[in-house]
Amino acid sequence: MLTVPLGHVLVLAAVLFGLGLIAVLVRRNIIFILMGIEIMLNAAGVAFVAAAWRWHQADGQVMFFFILAMAAAEVSVGLALVLRLYHRFKTLDADAADTMRG
Amino acid sequence: MDIVFYISSVVAVAGTLMVVTRTNAVHALLYLIVSLLAIAVIFFALGAPFVAALEVIVYAGAIMVLFVFVIMMLNLGPHAARQERAWLRPETWVGPTILGLVLLGELIYLVTLPIPAAGAAGSVSPKEVGIALFGPYLVGVELASMLLLAGLVGANHLGRRQDDGPGEGGRA
Secondary structure (H helix, E strand, C coil), rough: CCCCCCCHHHHHHHHHHHHHHHHHHHEEEHHHHHHHHHHHHHHHHHHHHHHHHHHHCCCCHHHHHHHHHHHHHHHHHHHHHHHHHHHHCCCCHHHHHCCCCC | CCHHHHHHHHHHHHHHHHHCCCCCCCHHHHHHHHHHHHHHHHHCCCCCHHHHHHHHHHHHHHHHHHHHHHHHHCCCCHHHHHHHHCCCCCHHHHHHHHHHHHHHHHHHHHHCCCCCCCCCCCCCCCHHHHHHHHCCCHHHHHHHHHHHHHHHHHHHHHCCCCCCCCCCCCCC
């Protein structure tokens, strides 16, 4: 079986989370921002499953299922918003929608 | 078994790095799918086979298909045809293919390993997860179903066709 220390798995989760955060902060294309959010959610799931593996409890995997359901709901609403944004501004630049009404 | 974890980690981080640095959305999507498959291998190595299967089916399958649909809907016209021709060049698919072949090699290696005894140390069986899911976490499951329903209704509301001009978005 796997004999990797828990710290290495957590480092992997932290690196993936950091890359997702960089994608959200640096990219201006709104599809890449959504991908960055997916990467961050997935990295959190890695940490939960690593905890489930370390302490032999099912709770971490249960939390991963909740993250999965949340990511599915989030991405469906997010992509519908992307389509509306594109029809309105004819661009995928997140900065195009920087003014509020009123 | 440890080497599988480390190789998958390198593949996942490399794939995610390529996602962050690509300019073409479809290239990034290919790398993201490979990265998610690598994370599924990691879940399998961490003794969570059910979660690994769901990662492939829901993340690499359903969610990525949604992204592909949206990118297809936004890339209409002659620009898309030019892009289509560009996709067939080797530099487009050779990176994800190499990373995917690494994962395939790991899969073949795992299949050839002797089958561990049921309930081996560290692994949590799908049965335990199911019992926890519909025991102490029942309220959470119900809330997740309400969240998914809200996502369905919200996406349907936002995605309905509107013939308003660019100045008149949405009715108040």
